[in-house]
Structures are given as C-alpha cells and as structure tokens.
Amino acid sequence: MPDTGTESHPIFRQIVAATVLGCAPTAVTLDNGVGVVHSAPTQRLSFAEVAAVAAAGQRPLRVQKLYRVSQAPHMSPCTAQVVEVEVDPDTDQVRLLEVVTTHDVGTIINPLGHQGQIEGGLMQGLGFGLLEEMRTDEERVGMLSLGEYKLPNIKDIPPLHTVLVQEELGPAPFQGKAIGESSITPIAAALANAVYDAVGIRLHDLPITAEKVYHALQTRAGRTL
Numbered sequence: 001m002p003d004t005g006t007e008s009h010p011i012f013r014q015i016v017a018a019t020v021l022g023c024a025p026t027a028v029t030l031d032n033g034v035g036v037v038h039s040a041p042t043q044r045l046s047f048a049e050v051a052a053v054a055a056a057g058q059r060p061l062r063v064q065k066l067y068r069v070s071q072a073p074h075m076s077p078c079t080a081q082v083v084e085v086e087v088d089p090d091t092d093q094v095r096l097l098e099v100v101t102t103h104d105v106g107t108i109i110n111p112l113g114h115q116g117q118i119e120g121g122l123m124q125g126l127g128f129g130l131l132e133e134m135r136t137d138e139e140r141v142g143m144l145s146l147g148e149y150k151l152p153n154i155k156d157i158p159p160l161h162t163v164l165v166q167e168e169l170g171p172a173p174f175q176g177k178a179i180g181e182s183s184i185t186p187i188a189a190a191l192a193n194a195v196y197d198a199v200g201i202r203l204h205d206l207p208i209t210a211e212k213v214y215h216a217l218q219t220r221a222g223r224t225l
Contacts (some may be wrong), residue, residue: 010086015076016050020045065198077103082100082190083097083191085097091210092214094209094213099187101187103164106176107166107176109173109176115162116184117183121182122154125183126133131151142194191208200220
C-alpha cells in the first residue's frame, strides 16, 4: 500500500489550535492524521473544528500533503461513448444531437475539475472528428486564418450526459484514476459509427465533413464525380 505522510503548516498546528485549546503552541501535536490534539489526551480537536475557528477569524490555513508511492497497481481507466447524429439528406451536413460519455473512475478528488476535464477533452475530440481540417496544396498550408480552420465553439456543444462508474481502486493518490485524455479518444470513432448507422457509409478520413459524406454516397451509387 502507498506510504503517506502529512505535515501541517505552523499556522495551522501552533497558532489556531493552541488558541482554541488554551495551551502553548509547542504542545499541539498531530494525531496520526486524524485530528489536532493537545499534550493532554482529553483535549482534542478535529481538523474541521480548527478550520471553522480559523475561518471565523479570517486566518489563513495551509496544509502540505506528501504522498509516496511504493507500489502502483497495473490498471488503466476505460471510457465508452455513444453519439446521436443527423445527416441532412439535401446537404449531407452532419449534425451532432446528443452525446453520452461513460467513464471508469476511482476516487474523484476534485469533482468540478474532473467534470471539466471530461467536457474539455470531449470538445477537443469533437473538433478533431467534425470540424478541424488542415488543408494543404503542394505542402503549403491553405488555411489562412481561424475563420477557415474551424474550431468548436459554444454553439457546437451538444447535450452531454456523463455517466461515472466508480470503484474504490486506482493507481493514483487516494485511489484515483486518470481522466484528462480519456474523453478525447473514442469520440471520433463514435461519430464515424453513427454516420454509418445513419446513411450506410464508412468514413476513415477525419474530419467527417458534408463534402466527404457526399463523395462517399456518390461513389457508392456508382456515380462519377
């Protein structure tokens, strides 16, 4: 199991706790990472109680946490994604209607940041799968500005449903698992599968644009372009 060690900042250990306990700062000790205690065993405070006192007095608190990994299990997080698309029969434009992204996760330490990683990675993957195309002509870049090189923006964000399958085992500190890149990887394949399900053509070249859908449909019909 990983070996952990905790050392609190002197402001936390000495000043705040000593004030509440009515003792000298040097008499305040840390009890196995559970709570702050006075040298007398009957006088005991939890971290939450000391933090509440510090917050009421607008005192700063800072805690340093050291994590030493002695053994890491061999495991990788898994991600599965499903998308719903609509292909316009007149223009062959692909419109993304909905995304469900499912992630195998361990302990989520920062829920807001965790979800932000999922959504941010997903939008990068959508840009790669549907919009971003670097055109070249004889090795010269033909995209002169971001007006031509399309990046996803707020209007391109579809209804997104996140499903987290959590287990209490992971290789990172506190049994966490990586999340940063997992939402980027499967989305392009999910888009290609959805287009295939909608119009019966299999595209292997990204991004999936209306022009590529049109050419593939014409080729399947035996028409010369």
